[in-house]
Structures are given as structure tokens and as C-alpha cells.
Amino acid sequence: MLGKFLPESGQPGAGIFPLRNPDVGECQPGDPEEWFALRYDLTASLARVCAQYAHELPKPFRRYQVGTVWRHEKPGLGRLRAFTQFDVDSVGVHGLIADAEVCALACDIFEALEIPRGDYQIRVNNRKVLAGVLVAAGLDPGSLADTSSQTGAVLRAIDKLDRIGLEGATELLGKGRRDESGDYTKGACLDPKQIEQVVSFLRVPRGERLSVCEALDRLVGHTDIGKVGIDELREIDRHLGAIGRDSEDVAFDATVVRGLGYYTGPVFEGVLTKQFCDESGRPRSFGSLFGGGRYDELVERFSGEKVRAVGGSIGIDRLLEALKLFEPEVPSSAAQVLVAVVERERISWYLGVTRTLRSAGINTEIYSGDGNLRAQLKYAAKLGIPFVLIAGGRELDRDVVQVKQLVYSARNGTLAQASHAEQPTQWEAPISRVVPALHERLAPSRESVGVWSCARTGGTNQA
Amino acid sequence: MLGKFLPESGQPGAGIFPLRNPDVGECQPGDPEEWFALRYDLTASLARVCAQYAHELPKPFRRYQVGTVWRHEKPGLGRLRAFTQFDVDSVGVHGLIADAEVCALACDIFEALEIPRGDYQIRVNNRKVLAGVLVAAGLDPGSLADTSSQTGAVLRAIDKLDRIGLEGATELLGKGRRDESGDYTKGACLDPKQIEQVVSFLRVPRGERLSVCEALDRLVGHTDIGKVGIDELREIDRHLGAIGRDSEDVAFDATVVRGLGYYTGPVFEGVLTKQFCDESGRPRSFGSLFGGGRYDELVERFSGEKVRAVGGSIGIDRLLEALKLFEPEVPSSAAQVLVAVVERERISWYLGVTRTLRSAGINTEIYSGDGNLRAQLKYAAKLGIPFVLIAGGRELDRDVVQVKQLVYSARNGTLAQASHAEQPTQWEAPISRVVPALHERLAPSRESVGVWSCARTGGTNQA
Numbered sequence: 001m002l003g004k005f006l007p008e009s010g011q012p013g014a015g016i017f018p019l020r021n022p023d024v025g026e027c028q029p030g031d032p033e034e035w036f037a038l039r040y041d042l043t044a045s046l047a048r049v050c051a052q053y054a055h056e057l058p059k060p061f062r063r064y065q066v067g068t069v070w071r072h073e074k075p076g077l078g079r080l081r082a083f084t085q086f087d088v089d090s091v092g093v094h095g096l097i098a099d100a101e102v103c104a105l106a107c108d109i110f111e112a113l114e115i116p117r118g119d120y121q122i123r124v125n126n127r128k129v130l131a132g133v134l135v136a137a138g139l140d141p142g143s144l145a146d147t148s149s150q151t152g153a154v155l156r157a158i159d160k161l162d163r164i165g166l167e168g169a170t171e172l173l174g175k176g177r178r179d180e181s182g183d184y185t186k187g188a189c190l191d192p193k194q195i196e197q198v199v200s201f202l203r204v205p206r207g208e209r210l211s212v213c214e215a216l217d218r219l220v221g222h223t224d225i226g227k228v229g230i231d232e233l234r235e236i237d238r239h240l241g242a243i244g245r246d247s248e249d250v251a252f253d254a255t256v257v258r259g260l261g262y263y264t265g266p267v268f269e270g271v272l273t274k275q276f277c278d279e280s281g282r283p284r285s286f287g288s289l290f291g292g293g294r295y296d297e298l299v300e301r302f303s304g305e306k307v308r309a310v311g312g313s314i315g316i317d318r319l320l321e322a323l324k325l326f327e328p329e330v331p332s333s334a335a336q337v338l339v340a341v342v343e344r345e346r347i348s349w350y351l352g353v354t355r356t357l358r359s360a361g362i363n364t365e366i367y368s369g370d371g372n373l374r375a376q377l378k379y380a381a382k383l384g385i386p387f388v389l390i391a392g393g394r395e396l397d398r399d400v401v402q403v404k405q406l407v408y409s410a411r412n413g414t415l416a417q418a419s420h421a422e423q424p425t426q427w428e429a430p431i432s433r434v435v436p437a438l439h440e441r442l443a444p445s446r447e448s449v450g451v452w453s454c455a456r457t458g459g460t461n462q463a
Numbered sequence: 464m465l466g467k468f469l470p471e472s473g474q475p476g477a478g479i480f481p482l483r484n485p486d487v488g489e490c491q492p493g494d495p496e497e498w499f500a501l502r503y504d505l506t507a508s509l510a511r512v513c514a515q516y517a518h519e520l521p522k523p524f525r526r527y528q529v530g531t532v533w534r535h536e537k538p539g540l541g542r543l544r545a546f547t548q549f550d551v552d553s554v555g556v557h558g559l560i561a562d563a564e565v566c567a568l569a570c571d572i573f574e575a576l577e578i579p580r581g582d583y584q585i586r587v588n589n590r591k592v593l594a595g596v597l598v599a600a601g602l603d604p605g606s607l608a609d610t611s612s613q614t615g616a617v618l619r620a621i622d623k624l625d626r627i628g629l630e631g632a633t634e635l636l637g638k639g640r641r642d643e644s645g646d647y648t649k650g651a652c653l654d655p656k657q658i659e660q661v662v663s664f665l666r667v668p669r670g671e672r673l674s675v676c677e678a679l680d681r682l683v684g685h686t687d688i689g690k691v692g693i694d695e696l697r698e699i700d701r702h703l704g705a706i707g708r709d710s711e712d713v714a715f716d717a718t719v720v721r722g723l724g725y726y727t728g729p730v731f732e733g734v735l736t737k738q739f740c741d742e743s744g745r746p747r748s749f750g751s752l753f754g755g756g757r758y759d760e761l762v763e764r765f766s767g768e769k770v771r772a773v774g775g776s777i778g779i780d781r782l783l784e785a786l787k788l789f790e791p792e793v794p795s796s797a798a799q800v801l802v803a804v805v806e807r808e809r810i811s812w813y814l815g816v817t818r819t820l821r822s823a824g825i826n827t828e829i830y831s832g833d834g835n836l837r838a839q840l841k842y843a844a845k846l847g848i849p850f851v852l853i854a855g856g857r858e859l860d861r862d863v864v865q866v867k868q869l870v871y872s873a874r875n876g877t878l879a880q881a882s883h884a885e886q887p888t889q890w891e892a893p894i895s896r897v898v899p900a901l902h903e904r905l906a907p908s909r910e911s912v913g914v915w916s917c918a919r920t921g922g923t924n925q926a
Contacts, residue, residue, distance in 0.1 A: 019482050019501075022535055038482075058845045060832040068531065072485055094833030097810065101831070242814035347560065351705035368564070369523040370557030382521045 016040055017072050038070035042087035043262070043295065043311055050091045051303030060092040066316070078286050078318035089311030091299065096232055099266045099294065100239030102312040103250045106270045106290045109314065113323060118248060119274040122290065123206060125256035126233050126266050129216055130155065132226020133201045137194040141225060153188035154198065159257035161202055173198055204254040209237040212252035232266060258293055265294030268312060276325045286322050290314050331384030335365040336442055338380045340373055342392040349396065353389065353434070360435045362442065381406050387438060399431050403438070479503055480533050501533035505550035506725070506758065506774055513554045514766030523555040529779070541749050541781035552774030554762065559695055562729045562757060563702030565775045566713045569733045569753045572777065576786060581711060582737040585753065586669060588719035589696050589729050592679055593618065595689020596664045600657040604688060616651035617661065622720035624665055636661055667717040672700040675715035695729060721756055728757030731775060739788045749785050753777050794847030798828040799905055801843040803836055805855040812859065816852065816897070823898045825905065844869050850901060862894050866901070 017038040024034050039045060042065050050061060069085045088105060090098035103122045110120045131141035134151055141151065157172035164177070171177035173195045176187035190198065197219075204215040213230055220226030233252060240250050258267040270290030278284045292312025299307035339354045341347060350366055357364040365385065367376045373390065380388045391401040405425040429437045480501040487497050502508060505528050513524060532548045551568060553561035566585045573583045594604035597614055604614065620635035627640070634640035636658045639650035653661065660682075667678040676693050683689030696715060703713050721730040733753030741747045755775025762770035802817045804810065813829055820827040828848065830839045836853065843851050854864040868888040892900045 017482065017485060019480065022480060058842055059834070059838075060842075062828075062831070090831055093831045095807070095810070095831075097804075097814070097829060098831040100814075101829070238811065239814055242811035243818055341560075344558070347558070348701060348705035351560070351563075351702055355705075355707055365525075366560060366564070368525070368553055368556045368558075368561040371522070375522075379521055379523075 015072055017070050039067070040071065041069050041260075042067055042085055042313065043089065043298070046087070046089055046091070046311075047295070047298040047309070048302050050299050050307060050309070051305070054303060054305065054307075057091075060090050060094075060098070062088075062090045062098075064088040077284075078315075078321040080317055083318070084316040086314045086316055087311060088313075089309060091307060091309040093308050093310060096235045096266065097239055098310045099268075100236050100243060100245075102292055102310055103236075103268055104240065104243045104245050106268070106292075106312060106314070107245055107249045110270065110289075113319075115272070115323070115326060119272060119326075120270060120289070121248070121273045122250040122268055122270045123253035123256050124233070124236065124250060124266060124268050125253055126229035127263050127293070128225050128229025128232065128265055129220055129254065130158070130229075130257065132216075132220030132223040132229055133198060135223040135225060136220055137190065137197045139190075139194070150188050150190075153186075154190070155257050157188060158198070158202065158255055159259065161255045166199065166202060169202060170195060170199055201254055206253035206255070207251050208247045209233070209240075209250075209252045212254065213237070216254060229265070236266060258291055260293075262295045262298045263293040264296045266310070267291075267293035270314075272322055272325075274325075284325075286318060289319050289322055331382060333365075333383040333385045335363050335383065335385045337362055337364045337387045337389055337438060338376065338383075338385045339364060339366045340376045340388055340390045341367045342373060342390060346391075346393070346396065349391070353391075353401075353431075357389075357435065357438070360439070362435070362438055377404070377406070387441070389434070395428075396431075400428050401431060401434055402426060402428055403434070405441070478535055480535050502530070503534065504532050504723075505530055505548055505776065506552065506761070509550070509552055509554070509774075510758070510761040510772070511765050513762050513770060513772070514768070517766060517768065517770075520554075523553050523557075523561070525551075525553045525561075527551040540747075541778075541784040543780055546781070547779040549777045549779055550774060551776075552772060554770060554772040556771050556773060559698045559729065560702055561773045562731075563699050563706060563708075565755055565773055566699075566703065566731050567706045567708050569731070569755075569775060569777070570708055570712045573733065573752075576782075578735070578786070578789060582735060582789075583733060583752070584711070584736045585713040585731055585733045586716035586719050587696070587699060587713060587729060587731050588716055589692035590726050590756070591688050591692025591695065591728055592683055592717065593621070593692075593720065595679075595683030595686040595692055596661055598686040598688060599683055600653065600660045602653075602657070613651050613653075616649075617653070618720050620651060621661070621665065621718055622722065624718045629662065629665060632665060633658060633662055664717055669716035669718070670714050671710045672696070672703075672713075672715045675717065676700070679717060692728070699729060721754055723756075725758045725761045726756040727759045729773070730754075730756035733777075735785055735788075737788075747788075749781060752782050752785055794845060796828075796846040796848045798826050798846065798848045800825055800827045800850045800852055800901060801839065801846075801848045802827060802829045803839045803851055803853045804830045805836060805853060809854075809856070809859065812854070816854075816864075816894075820852075820898065820901070823902070825898070825901055840867070840869070850904070852897070858891075859894075863891050864894060864897055865889060865891055866897070868904070 019036040019038060021033055021036055046063070046065070050057060065087045067085060068082055070082050072081065075081050088102060090102070103124060106122050107120075111117065134141040134154065139151055139154065154173060157169045160172065161169045164172070164179075168177055172185060172187045173190050174187050175189060176185055178184045201219050204212060204219070206212070213233055216226070216230050216233075221230060256267055256269055258269065268291065269288040271288050272286060276284045290312060292310070294308075294310045296306070296308045299305065299309060337357055339350050339357070341350055354364050354366040367379065369375070369379065371379065377388060386406055388404045388406065389401055390404060395401050403426065407425060482499040482501060484496055484499055509526070509528070513520060528550045529547060531545055533545050535544065538544050551565060553565070566587060569585050570583075574580065597604040597617065602614055602617065617636060620632045623635065624632045627635070631640055635648060635650045636653050637650050638652060639648055641647045664682050667675060667682070669675065676696055679689070679693050679696075684693060719730055719732055721732065731754065732751040734751050735749060739747045753775060755773070757773045759769070759771045762768065762772060800820055802813050802820070804813055817827050817829040830842065832838070832842065834842065840851060849869055851867045851869065852864055853867060858864050866889065870888060
């Protein structure tokens with residue numbers, strides 16, 4: 001089933017990692033059981049599950065899923081062959097609430113990760129509007145899902161607009177285009193009048209949702225399919241307004257296509273709008289961090305039953321790569337306290353105090369390596385554990401422990417021992433007072449990762 | 464690298480899903496780049512990473528990981544070909560603190576999942592003690608990792624003790640054994656004296672840790688390797704004592720082997736000790752829910768550098784299957800409130816109130832299907848959403864909403880509308896009071912999944 005949904009379905013098997021069924025001994029070539037493939041996305045298998053368990057699942061069926069997917073393609077920056085995808089889908093939906101919610105969810109996720117409003121944007125288009133353009137140009141929109149057709153070539157030309165500009169896209173709508181590397185891509189072979197129609201569509205500026213709808217109305221509103229597409233966009237606009245997401249957060253953009261063949265209606269992608277440069281000053285682009293859309297015919301391919309569905313995905317690895325641009329990486333650990341092993345013969349005491357701290361809700365690690373105290377402090381600093389509990393015979397004989405607080409040092413990008421006198425970073429506590437003393441220092445950030453806020457406020461853990 | 468660690472290394476490729484490298488066109492048979500395999504466990508690849516990044520990783524390197532692993536074997540109850548494994552490892556450790564911690568962690572996990580103490584048990588052995596038995600019987604323990612050897616056959620016989628009993632194991636130590644299905648397994652071909660020595664070892668009763676050590680001392684304490692193994696067990700016992708885990712939680716058991724060839728020292732498994740029967744009254748066994756051990760030579764195979772390491776894994780799918788035996792499945796959803804869509808033309812109001820509730824920290828879902836109110840209540844019941852917010856024109860014209868609380872019905876295993884008068888389960892609230900009113904009802908269980916405690920206390924959400 002998979003090959004049919006792939007962006008380049010002209011090359012069967014391209015893009016996937018095939019896997020021969022080890023249980024099939026001697027089977028005829030073409031036996032549907034002969035080959036498996038590593039999971040290409042989470043949506044095709046969701047559709048299969050929804051078809052198979054249609055009568056047991058709640059309606060609508062909404063689920064999120066995190067898992068590895070595999071793409072057999074050239075790896076690059078933020079483009080791995082095996083990566084972790086976060087996927088959210090609503091299957092069996094009515095109207096376009098769920099479409100608006102998927103876009104709003106992407107905004108919520110980016111903002112929860114502290115990417116400020118204005119630094120990201122969700123861009124929405126509708127495959128039906130794209131079909132309207134094709135109809136207006138006298139092409140067959142019925143083969144929208146068939147990416148090997150002329151239609152497919154037009155969509156790919158539109159999809160590449162951002163990378164190759166209007167001139168490049170115009171070449172791809174015509175006979176073809178040779179890129180800087182000398183590679184030649186055959187074009188869609190439209191005639192000049194058709195090219196003009198598509199290009200005027202590409203000139204619709206992305207942005208304010210109702211303005212885009214009005215511009216599209218003039219270009220494709222006279223086609224049945226285009227009109228339906230614009231009406232759907234207007235409905236999504238209303239829902240987004242009610243949810244509280246304006247055109248800065250979620251814009252309409254006539255050039256969004258999305259590669260996958262199974263989309264049937266609204267399609268979305270999320271990008272970073274903030275500009276970043278690499279070390280040599282060249283702008284750094286991540287491509288889209290979020291993508292999704294409507295796939296009202298996907299479940300039908302498995303069960304024959306029409307089921308409306310919409311979803312979106314985020315590539316976690318690429319997102320993490322992008323987040324580094326916003327915030328320098330600071331070591332951080334779930335552990336709040338490291339119990340140092342100062343004198344090996346007292347190991348039972350260290351294990352006991354570890355147990356006591358854990359019972360009190362303090363995330364505690366006991367050092368399990370073979371380094372000396374210096375190495376243990378270095379270990380805590382490298383991991384971002386903000387407190388180290390130190391106790392040898394000198395302390396334990398007096399029923400006290402030493403607690404050392406490590407603070408973030410921007411100089412070497414790790415935690416370090418602070419030296420300035422105004423902020424004591426090591427103190428002695430009676431054993432009986434260790435838990436309340438640590439609770440007091442950890443209190444404001446106990447719910448989050450302690451060291452993170454410690455780092456951000458430049459040395460205290462009180463943020 | 465993988466094949467060497469597999470339980471049945473006599474059959475190369477057995478147990479794994481091989482995958483031909485799609486980038487290798489014409490390569491010689493045996494080219495190490497020609498074949499990949501789907502990940503068999505999370506430990507072998509961790510060892511590779513630790514070898515490759517030895518100088519960048521903290522020492523010790525402790526990490527947990529959750530991911531899919533694949534086993535090409537006969538599927539069965541709680542035995543899937545692709546399953547989710549939770550894995551925890553400490554690499555570069557000193558002494559046996561980390562071994563004790565892995566076992567204690569398994570206890571903590573089972574208890575956090577409300578499997579009571581006494582209903583599970585972690586069982587610990589040491590491969591060095593097993594090697595001692597082999598030495599005592601005049602066999603070569605050097606080939607402990609080589610599972611195709613006579614040694615391997617002895618270990619497999621010991622490993623099967625629980626399933627086939629002492630008599631069956633004795634047959635496997637000798638010429639071989641025919642099982643009920645008629646299949647014949649070739650044995651280890653020990654002579655009668657050797658068999659007797661191994662059998663007396665198998666007779667050591669599992670349980671109280673120091674008693675097991677004493678019994679083992681009498682049997683294998685005279686071998687160098689056996690003595691080291693027993694000393695290690697005694698150290699683990701001391702650490703477990705300091706952590707607060709007695710022999711009921713973590714027992715010693717001379718018959719624990721663990722299948723994987725890379726273990727070098729202590730090995731652990733965790734089982735349910737509580738007896739469960741299936742519908743026809745037959746005892747139901749899950750095999751082990753947790754397994755792990757020491758693998759001091761695994762990193763070395765990749766880097767040549769000796770690195771001590773220990774870890775353990777839990778098969779999540781099997782664990783979930785087992786948890787169903789302790790607690791009937793109750794539908795539960797992260798969503799606490801479903802906003803019903805009563806009149807479609809008021810959709811913006813429903814989206815707005817959804818937004819308001821979410822902003823107030825209440826997990827809220829807006830109904831996105833096409834069902835009537837009855838279908839929407841059924842949807843909430845099926846998913847386990849405890850509150851449904853209902854508002855049509857009749858309510859909104861008066862600035863009020865109806866809130867319906869669903870309670871767990873043991874009769875049909877879902878949430879339902881309660882009817883008893885003493886506990887009102889539907890009430891009217893002014894719109895301005897909806898958030899505080901819901902907060903009040905959700906308060907005691909806001910941190911956990913509301914409906915879960917709702918179900919356990921038979922109808923109220925106050926637990």
C-alpha cells in the first residue's frame with residue numbers, strides 16, 4: 001500500500017527501506033506478502049488500524065503517537081534517515097474544527113518550547129484550491145494524488161517556489177530547469193497561457209487569511225473545486241479566530257503543497273520565520289518543522305469506507321536542532337542531588353542517604369563510577385546536577401554533611417563551583433536537616449528541572 | 464556484531480529480521496556493509512555508542528531509553544515480534560552499586576504500578592557462579608558466551624528448569640529430551656557424575672540471599688571463578704540491604720541464566736509471583752517482566768577498551784498485559800472535560816469556552832465528530848472523560864451551562880450517567896463560574912487522570 005502515497009511514486013521503492021518477509025520462503029515475485037518496508041510515516045498505519053478496528057474505536061478517533069520512521073534519502077542537516085516523529089490525528093471528524101485545532105496545536109507546541117510568537121508561522125493551503133488552479137489551466141485535477149502525472153509535476157514546481165524562486169518555478173512549469181549543480185529536472189510542459197495562470201496564483205502574497213481568500217477567489221473561485229477549497233479555508237479562518245490564533249500565527253499561503261500523495265483538502269506546514277545564520281554568515285534553513293493535512297480518502301483505501309481525517313506531524317530531531325538556535329544548550333539532569341562516594345567503606349551510608357532523599361521526593365543519584373571527589377564534582381557539573389552532597393568520616397563523626405551548589409558558567413558551558421563570596425555555594429548541614437535544607441533551595445523549581453532555571457538566572461536556583 | 468550475542472548463535476540470523484543495505488549495489492557475499500538488522504535490543508547499540516563516543520560521554524554514563532525492538536520468533540501471549548522496550552544502563556561503573564540499583568529500580572517500578580510487594584520478585588544470580596558449576600563439573604567455562612558449545616547446552620538446560628522441572632532439565636543435561644509435542648532437543652551429553660553436580664546446584668532453593676550464598680559456597684566456593692561470583696552476590700546483598708530491599712523483594716536464585724550471550728556477571732530477572740488463571744482455570748504465566756545483568760566485555764568488542772557496565776530492560780507490552788490481571792481496565796482519558804457541540808452554529812462559542820478551560824489548566828476536548836448529544840455523551844463515556852459541558856441556546860441565553868458528570872459503571876465497564884439522587888451528577892453553572900466549579904470538582908485528582916480515581920472510589924471524584 002505504501003508506495004502509492006510516496007512523493008516520488010514514479011520510482012517505486014524510492015524513499016523506503018524494503019525488508020524481505022523472513023517467513024516467506026519461496027514466493028513468487030510480486031507476492032504481496034513478500035516484502036515489508038520500514039515505517040515511512042505514522043499516518044498510513046493509523047489509517048490501516050482505523051479501517052481494521054472501525055467498529056471498536058471511538059468515533060471520532062483522536063490519538064497522538066511518537067515513533068521512529070525511516071526515509072531512504074540523502075541525509076542532511078536535521079534530515080536523518082531514521083528519525084522520531086510526533087504525530088497527531090483525528091479520524092472520523094465533521095467540519096473543519098479538527099483542522100483548525102491541529103494548526104493551533106502546532107502553535108501551542110512551538111510556544112511551549114519558548115519559540116516566541118512571530119518567530120514561527122503555520123502556513124495553510126488547500127489541495128482543492130490547487131486543484132482549482134489546475135482546472136483553471138485546463139489540466140486534470142483528478143490525478144492530484146498521482147504524483148507521477150503532469151499534475152504532479154505542476155505541484156512539485158509550486159512546492160519548490162521557496163527554494164528556487166518564481167523564475168525557477170516558471171521553468172519547471174515549462175520545459176524544465178537546470179540547477180546550479182548542472183542537474184536537469186524535466187518540467188510540467190505547460191503552454192505559456194497555462195504557465196501564466198499558475199504564476200499569477202503563485203504571486204498571491206502569503207499572509208492575512210481573508211485577503212488570501214479574496215485573491216484566490218478572483219483566480220480560482222469560478223471553478224467548482226476551487227470554490228469549495230476557498231470556503232473551507234474561510235471556515236478554518238473562523239475557527240482559528242475563535243481559538244485565538246490570528247494571521248501572524250497561522251497564515252494562508254497559496255504555495256503550500258506538501259509532498260505526500262494522500263492529502264485531499266487543507267494542508268499545513270510550520271516554519272521558523274526568524275532568520276539564523278551559520279558560522280560563515282549564510283542563512284540557515286531548516287525546512288518545515290511541522291506538516292500535515294486532510295486525508296479523507298486514506299482509510300477508504302484499506303476498508304472501502306469513507307472516513308474524514310486530518311492530522312499533523314513534527315520531526316522531533318529537526319525540532320531539537322532548531323531549538324538550539326534559540327537557546328544555548330545547558331547541561332541539565334533530572335537528578336537534583338549527587339551523593340558523592342568519598343570513602344568507599346561508607347558505601348552503605350551513602351546508599352542510605354540516597355534512599356532518604358529519594359523518599360523525600362528529591363531526585364538523587366549516587367555516584368557509581370571510580371573517580372575521586374574532584375572527578376565526581378566534574379561529573380555533576382557535566383550532567384547539570386546542581387547539588388553535591390559530600391560526607392567523609394570528618395563530617396559523619398560530627399553528624400553533619402557538606403552540600404556544594406554548582407552554578408552555571410557561561411564561560412565553559414557547564415556547571416562549575418562558584419567562587420564569589422557574596423553567594424555561599426557550600427555549606428554544612430546537620431544530617432537531620434539535610435532534607436529540609438535541600439527542599440528549601442530546590443522548592444521554587446522542584447517541578448521543573450532544577451538546573452535549567454538555575455542556569456537562566458545566572459547562579460541561583462530561586463527563579 | 465549482532466549475531467554473536469543472540470541466544471541461539473548456532474543458527475546465524477535466527478531471531479533477527481535482516482535487512483539488505485539498499486545503498487550497496489553489487490557487493491560480495493559477506494561484505495559487512497551488505498546486511499543490516501532491525502534492532503534486537505537497546506543494549507548492543509548503547510555499547511556501540513559508548514565505544515564510539517567514549518571521550519565525550521560523562522563517566523559513568525547512565526541513561527534510560529524507550530524504543531521498539533524486533534524479534535523474529537514465534538509470537539504468543541505478551542510475546543510480540545515488535546515490542547517496546549524500556550532499558551536502563553550504567554556504563555563505566557565501579558563496584559556493584561549499579562547492579563543493586565538496577566534491581567531496586569525494578570522493584571520501584573513494579574510498586575509504582577501498584578503491583579504490591581510479595582506479588583513480584585526480582586531474582587538474581589551470577590554468571591560467575593554458573594561458571595563455577597561448570598568448572599566443578601570439569602567443563603570449560605571460558606566459552607560461557609559461546610552459546611553453541613556444550614556449556615551453552617548446560618546453561619539452556621538450567622534456564623528451562625522452571626518450565627520443564629528437574630527431571631526435564633536432567634534429561635537435557637544428559638542425552639536429550641523429547642517434549643509433549645514430540646520435538647526432540649539434543650542434550651549437553653554430560654556424564655552421570657557431572658549431571659549430579661549440576662543437579663545438586665539446581666536443588667539450591669531460591670530465596671533468602673545469604674542462605675543461597677552459603678549453599679552456593681559449599682557447591683562452587685572451591686572454584687576461583689565461583690568464589691568471585693559468590694563474593695559479588697554478597698556485595699549486592701549488602702547494597703540492597705542499605706537501599707532497603709530484603710530477600711522478599713530481591714531474592715537470589717541459582718537457576719537464573721538469562722539467554723543473551725553478553726552477560727559476564729550478575730544477572731537478574733523479575734517475575735510475578737502472584738498466581739493468575741485464565742478463563743479455563745489454567746495457571747497463566749508471563750515469563751519474566753524484567754531482565755538484565757552485567758556485560759563487562761560488550762563495549763570492548765567495539766572499542767577494545769575494557770568498560771564495566773550493567774543494565775536491565777522491561778518489555779512494556781508484556782508488562783501492560785500483566786497489569787490487566789491486577790486491575791480491570793477502566794477507560795481513562797487525559798481529557799477532563801468534553802465540550803459538547805450542541806448547536807453547530809454556535810461552534811465559535813464552543814471553541815472559545817474550550818480555549819478558556821484550557822487556559823485555566825483544565826484538559827479539555829471539543830467534540831469533533833458528527834454525532835448528536837447522545838452520541839457525544841457515549842463518546843465521553845467510552846473515552847473516560849468525566850465531565851461534559853453542555854450548552855445550547857436555552858442555556859446560553861441565560862448565561863449558564865449544564866455540566867454533566869459521568870461515573871464509572873462496573874456493569875458495562877465504561878463511564879455512564881449516574882441516576883441516584885443523593886449524588887447530583889448534572890448541575891447548572893453560570894458561565895462565569897464554570898472554571899472554579901470544575902476546578903473544585905477536579906482538584907483532588909488534578910495531578911493524576913481524574914477518572915481513574917473516580918472509578919476506584921465507585922463514583923465520586925474526591926479520592
